[in-house]
Amino acid sequence: MMNENAIEVAILGCGQMGQHILEHLRDCPWVRGITVFDRNADRMESLKQGFAVSTAATLDEVLRNPEIKLVFITASNNAHKELAVAALEAGKAVMCEKPMATTLADATAMVEAAERTNGFLQVGFELRYSRLYTTVKDWIEGDLLGRVLNTQCTYISSAWGKHSSWRVASKTSGGMFGEKLSHYVDLVRWWVGDEVEEVYATCAPNVIPYYEVHDNYHCSYRFKNGAVSQLTFMMGPAATFKGDPLQNAVSQQSGDGHMLRYMICGEKGAAETDVFPRTIKRWEFGDNDWGQTSAWVQNETWDPQYDFAYFHNTHDQARDIVRRVAEGKPPSINPRDALETTRLCFAAELSATEKRPVRLDELK
Ligand SMILES: NC(=O)c1ccc[n+]([C@@H]2O[C@H](COP(=O)([O-])OP(=O)(O)OC[C@H]3O[C@@H](n4cnc5c(N)ncnc54)[C@H](O)[C@@H]3O)[C@@H](O)[C@H]2O)c1
Numbered sequence: 001m002m003n004e005n006a007i008e009v010a011i012l013g014c015g016q017m018g019q020h021i022l023e024h025l026r027d028c029p030w031v032r033g034i035t036v037f038d039r040n041a042d043r044m045e046s047l048k049q050g051f052a053v054s055t056a057a058t059l060d061e062v063l064r065n066p067e068i069k070l071v072f073i074t075a076s077n078n079a080h081k082e083l084a085v086a087a088l089e090a091g092k093a094v095m096c097e098k099p100m101a102t103t104l105a106d107a108t109a110m111v112e113a114a115e116r117t118n119g120f121l122q123v124g125f126e127l128r129y130s131r132l133y134t135t136v137k138d139w140i141e142g143d144l145l146g147r148v149l150n151t152q153c154t155y156i157s158s159a160w161g162k163h164s165s166w167r168v169a170s171k172t173s174g175g176m177f178g179e180k181l182s183h184y185v186d187l188v189r190w191w192v193g194d195e196v197e198e199v200y201a202t203c204a205p206n207v208i209p210y211y212e213v214h215d216n217y218h219c220s221y222r223f224k225n226g227a228v229s230q231l232t233f234m235m236g237p238a239a240t241f242k243g244d245p246l247q248n249a250v251s252q253q254s255g256d257g258h259m260l261r262y263m264i265c266g267e268k269g270a271a272e273t274d275v276f277p278r279t280i281k282r283w284e285f286g287d288n289d290w291g292q293t294s295a296w297v298q299n300e301t302w303d304p305q306y307d308f309a310y311f312h313n314t315h316d317q318a319r320d321i322v323r324r325v326a327e328g329k330p331p332s333i334n335p336r337d338a339l340e341t342t343r344l345c346f347a348a349e350l351s352a353t354e355k356r357p358v359r360l361d362e363l364k
Helices: 016-025 041-050 059-063 077-089 104-117 131-141 176-192 249-253 304-310 314-326 335-354
Strands: 007-012 031-037 068-073 093-097 121-124 148-157 196-202 216-223 228-235 259-266 269-274 279-288 291-301
Touching: 007 016, 007 059, 007 077, 007 314, 016 031, 016 314, 031 041, 031 059, 059 077, 068 077, 068 314, 077 093, 077 104, 093 314, 104 121, 104 335, 121 314, 121 335, 131 176, 131 259, 131 269, 131 279, 131 304, 148 176, 176 216, 176 228, 176 335, 196 335, 216 335, 249 304, 269 291, 304 314
Parallel strands: 007 031, 007 068, 068 093, 093 121, 148 228
Antiparallel strands: 148 259, 196 216, 216 228, 259 269, 269 279, 279 291
16 A cells, blocks of 8 residues: 655666666555656657556656656666766755766765755665675674674676676776675675775786676775775676576576675674575684684575575665655665775775775775
8 A cells, every 4th residue: 555655756777777676666655656767768668568657758857847756876877977966956865776976076976966955865785685684784783793803705707798788898887896896895894884994906807808897806905993805706607697687596596606605704703695505604603622613503594585685685775765765764875885885996996907905095
């Protein structure tokens, strides 16, 4: 049943991600109506066939409609800043997909626009809504791991992006770190609860020859509180996936070379999340006559029907954002927090390019 405070929303950019958002919001009790705008008019027409949505011929039509309170920006990365700043200045609340923008200056301008207009801006880091990772956050907040000291993430995937995709060109993508890895550094910042001081990223020559962006990294970063993190990423080795990476990905990519595993080590214990075997584990450290001990105390799994909730939980994120805007609540992720993840991504890219460690305060 529709909530009495339900609002109208718009989706700006209706490719793969925009259509996911549309699916998520179709029967959302907080949504009274959905308008879509894409610069590709044919795409909008085909959406009208499948969904009960209105279409806007221009961005201005969306921005001038006082009924529309919230816009989801799911256009390609190079359009985010222009759309977000225009929407905030028109008084709309904004949910913008990651990465915030293709440059740090543009991402900063978005946050400044939100602050100047006293507006709502939330960036799409949906892994903060995913049960696999909120479980780790709960363990940390419940002091089961102690202070987080050391994390390691290994991520191996198949290639995405056709030869002509905006994703593979540096200018339209903004770099692989923002486009693909921002989720995974954002999680670690969230778990550690501190800011990164210095990052060092190295890259080998690309496996995928037509990518302008890097397709691999070994990246280390050190937090101000002394914690360290490592992220190893390789794109290309896992078997080519022909489906939609947000749908049935866990089942279809399991055992074919895809890997996405974290080990999180604290002073009192450790945790491991492993997407493809669907496991989450916890260890508790102790001490006895023998010396330091580690006991394996938790080992959970989940049913494949809950993959969405455990992994890329864009569903709950989209609905939570609509509810927050309808109820006049602030974003669940502060835009300055999202900007720090963005700064870390650009620092990692700079480090890889200049082949040297980069301090985050070098990037203003
Ligand atoms: N959170 C996630 O896990 C996740 C997953 C996939 C994509 N994304 C993000 O979602 C965004 C879209 O990705 P996608 O896979 O849907 O790309 P896509 O290429 O399938 O769709 C992008 C759409 O944006 C439209 N567009 C581009 N510029 C526009 C503008 N100025 N105004 C209106 N429409 C415009 C294009 O016509 C296209 O239809 C990207 O920022 C991407 O990083 C996030």
